[in-house]
Amino acid sequence: MPKNKRKRATRSNPVRIELENGYQVWNLTAGFRRTLQPIAAAFSVSVEEFLRLYSRAELPGQEMRQPNLERLPIPAGFALNAGNNPDLTARIARAAAFSGRTVQALAWDAVSGFVTCCEDDMIFDPRRPGAPVGDEVAFGKFLLESRRWPVVTKAAA
Numbered sequence: 001m002p003k004n005k006r007k008r009a010t011r012s013n014p015v016r017i018e019l020e021n022g023y024q025v026w027n028l029t030a031g032f033r034r035t036l037q038p039i040a041a042a043f044s045v046s047v048e049e050f051l052r053l054y055s056r057a058e059l060p061g062q063e064m065r066q067p068n069l070e071r072l073p074i075p076a077g078f079a080l081n082a083g084n085n086p087d088l089t090a091r092i093a094r095a096a097a098f099s100g101r102t103v104q105a106l107a108w109d110a111v112s113g114f115v116t117c118c119e120d121d122m123i124f125d126p127r128r129p130g131a132p133v134g135d136e137v138a139f140g141k142f143l144l145e146s147r148r149w150p151v152v153t154k155a156a157a
Contacts, residue, residue, distance in 0.1 A: 061126025069112030
């Protein structure tokens with residue numbers, strides 16, 4: 001294989017984070033470090049400290065998770081404007097009828113579900129409330145191992 005076509009080897013650099021009821025092992029490769037660096041900088045901590053805080057769900061300034069939008073009623077006045085495309089309008093109406101919902105309910109489910117999904121993936125900048133500074137979806141491929149065991153509580157006497 002020619003030199004310029006060789007795949008660069010990714011060096012493994014496992015970092016173990018102890019949790020209250022288990023541990024996580026992250027592969028802190030150079031690529032993962034580049035992903036984490038700007039996010040860690042927003043928290044004014046090292047990459048390793050960011051991983052510790054993130055793994056333990058101790059990141060400061062994270063918004064309290066709001067109720068999933070799809071569990072809330074459709075807001076008054078919410079409507080779908082599919083434009084002047086009769087084929088698109090017909091497809092949406094067909095999907096709504098197939099799923100047993102109105103076009104308004106189908107559109108609300110789609111929009112609210114996507115918003116909830118995006119919010120679940122956001123890491124918020126602790127200095128600017130509501131401003132995302134990172135996307136945790138990219139982290140998944142760097143988690144090598146995660147173990148959690150049940151927390152044992154003392155039975156009431």
